[in-house]
Amino acid sequence: MSRENTDAGWGRSVLSNLAVSADEVRGLHDRLAASAEAEGMLDVAYTIMETPVGRLLLAATERGLVRVAYEREGFDAVLETLAARLSPRILEAPARLGVARQQIGEYFSGARTRFDVPLDLGLSSGFRQAVQRYLPSIGYGQTQSYKEVAQIVGNPAAVRAVGSACATNPLPVVVPCHRVLRSDGSLGGYIGGLEAKAALLALEHAA
């Protein structure tokens, strides 16, 4: 082997190990997130929080909270969808989610019965968005059937469409699709799994 080739092998193995610690890169990442926010280039900020129903991903545009996702949905897949549908300018940037995170924490501790954060409903449209806009009118600890919701939003025949509006709710927990049940009182479906739906209902009934 030539001198140049052995040198090249040495260079690759030694230089590629030059120390750059995870903490250093994390610090620079956080600085980048702050600069991107300040310059209006952070189209989607997200954070991940622990809750009694598992880890939740919270994402917000500059307009408001745009997505709450359960871990079972796959956080990677959720972020890819946000990149495709909203913008790939996405960074983990907890600052923008501070108020939402606090209110969700208060909700799970029983100290909050309604959310007061700006919402961005840009991920849904038409009838589904109309249903999602209505859902916060169902009060804490109350429930309605898919059929009742269909009647109230003005399309009594659209029971199944109400079901799919709830199933595709981009903001579970905050937009309370968990308060919508089947007419016989059974749970129906839930994006976070039936265990999570039951846990939220139990939390609200105990309060």
Add this chain to the structure above:
Amino acid sequence: MTMKEPFERVVAAHGPMVLRVCRAVLGVHADADDAWSETFLAALRAYPELLPDANVQAWLVTIAHHKAIDVTRARQRMPLPVAIVPDRASTIGQPGRADPDLWDAVKALPDKQRRCVAYHYLGGLPYDAVAELLGGSAAAARRAAADGIRQLRETYGRAGAEAHDEAQEGAGR
């Protein structure tokens, strides 16, 4: 259609590489941190328009090259109120403590060799791409990188050679 990844993943995948390149070119101090920040901010700005099949790593190294020049020029324009301007402390802890000798050896290389080593060995750019950034031919970039590596191997000395041997043994196991 090729989907574009969330930018967070670009930072996670390439952040350490870009920091090594910036440090190799500018030294292990706040200037390198600034060049890293400017690189990723510029990349974030342009990211939506980047072609889906672009080589993201090469794209970032190219931006880092330009930002390193900007940082150097900005520093040269700074007024000099004291005789010697000390390096500003890094804002992100004590970087590179594990390899101070190697970083020093990189810093001591002539400018062209240092950049050729940084862009090829740390940034993964092929020599024709290095030549496009720095001017001159691919063969000249290759020679400069080879000279730089030979110099590093000599000045970095035994410690580096031992680390290399261990790495080779590790790879063989």
